[in-house]
Amino acid sequence: MPATKRIRVALALVAGWPAAQVFAQSCAMCGSSFGPDDPVQRAFSWSILFLMATPYTLVGTVAGWLFYVHRRAAGRRRAAVVELAWDRRKVPAGETGGLT
Amino acid sequence: MRRRVTPLPPADSPPVSNTRLAIIVLITGESMLFAGLIGMYLVFRLAARTWPPPDQPRLPLGLTTLNSAVLLGSAIPLARALGAIRRGETDRVARRVELTALLGLLFLAVQGAEWARLVSHGLTLGSGTYGGSFYVLIGCHALHVLAAVTWLAVVAVLARRGRFTRAHHAALEMCSLYWYFVCGLWVVLFPLVYLY
Numbered sequence: 281m282p283a284t285k286r287i288r289v290a291l292a293l294v295a296g297w298p299a300a301q302v303f304a305q306s307c308a309m310c311g312s313s314f315g316p317d318d319p320v321q322r323a324f325s326w327s328i329l330f331l332m333a334t335p336y337t338l339v340g341t342v343a344g345w346l347f348y349v350h351r352r353a354a355g356r357r358r359a360a361v362v363e364l365a366w367d368r369r370k371v372p373a374g375e376t377g378g379l380t
Numbered sequence: 381m382r383r384r385v386t387p388l389p390p391a392d393s394p395p396v397s398n399t400r401l402a403i404i405v406l407i408t409g410e411s412m413l414f415a416g417l418i419g420m421y422l423v424f425r426l427a428a429r430t431w432p433p434p435d436q437p438r439l440p441l442g443l444t445t446l447n448s449a450v451l452l453g454s455a456i457p458l459a460r461a462l463g464a465i466r467r468g469e470t471d472r473v474a475r476r477v478e479l480t481a482l483l484g485l486l487f488l489a490v491q492g493a494e495w496a497r498l499v500s501h502g503l504t505l506g507s508g509t510y511g512g513s514f515y516v517l518i519g520c521h522a523l524h525v526l527a528a529v530t531w532l533a534v535v536a537v538l539a540r541r542g543r544f545t546r547a548h549h550a551a552l553e554m555c556s557l558y559w560y561f562v563c564g565l566w567v568v569l570f571p572l573v574y575l576y
Contacts, residue, residue, distance in 0.1 A: 322427075
C-alpha cells in the first residue's frame with residue numbers, strides 16, 4: 281500500500297474511533313434529552329434517519345432513471361443506421377432503380 | 381426496390397419529454413410530503429408503549445385489505461388503456477379509464493364508510509396521537525386519490541371526444557403515472573398503518 285493511502289486510512293480510523301466509542305445518535309438532542317433505551321429517543325432517531333434517507337433515495341432513483349434513459353437513447357441513436365439494400369438489382373444507366 | 385431505412389429519432393426530441401419530467405417533479409414533491417407524514421407517524425408509533433392505545437378502536441383490517449385489492453386492481457385497466465392507445469386502438473381507451481375511475485371511487489366510498497364507523501366508535505381526529513396521525517396520513521392519501529379520480533374523469537371525457545391518438549396522448553400518460561404513484565403509495569401506507 282502506498283504511503284499516502286496508508287496515511288489516509290490511518291486518518292480515517294483516527295477520525296472514526298470516537299464514533300465507535302458510543303452508540304451513534306442521529307442528533308445531539310436525541311442523545312442528551314432522553315434516557316438510555318427511551319422509546320421516544322428511539323422513535324425520533326428512526327424517524328430522522330428515515331427522513332434523511334428519503335430525499336437521497338428519491339433523487340438518486342430519479343437521477344439514475346434519467347441517466348439510464350439518456351444512455352439508452354444515445355445508444356439507439358448510435359445504432360440507428362441506414363440499411364442498404366444488398367440485393368438491389370443493377371439497373372441500366374439513366375433509370376432510377378425503383379427508389380422511392 | 382424500396383430502400384429500408386431505420387428511422388432516426390428526431391435530433392431535437394429529448395429522450396424524456398417535458399410533460400413526463402413535470403409529472404416526475406410533482407411525484408417527487410408529493411413523495412417528500414408523504415415522507416414527512418410517515419416520519420411523523422413513525423415518531424408516534426415507535427414512541428408509544430402500546431399501539432393502538434387500549435381505549436381506542438382497532439382498524440378494520442379485512443375490509444381494508446379488500447379495498448386495497450380494489451385500488452391496486454384499478455391500475456390494470458389503466459395500464460390496458462395505455463397499451464391500447466399505444467397500439468392505436470383509441471376506441472377502447474375511454475371505457476378502461478372510466479373503469480379505473482369507478483374503482484377509485486369505490487375505494488374512496490369504502491374508506492369513507494369505514495371512517496364514519498370509526499368516528500361512531502370514538503376514533504376522531506382529536507382522540508390523541510393515534511386518531512390524529514391515522515386521519516392525517518390516510519386522509520392525505522384519500523385526498524390524493526380524489527384528485528387523481530377527478531383527473532381520470534377529465535381524461536375519460538377527453539378520450540370519449542376522441543382527443544387522444546397514438547402519437548398524442550401525453551395527458552393519459554401523465555394521469556397514469558400519477559395513478560400508479562397513488563397506488564404505490566398505498567402499498568407503503570397500508571402495511572405501515574394497518575399491519576405494523
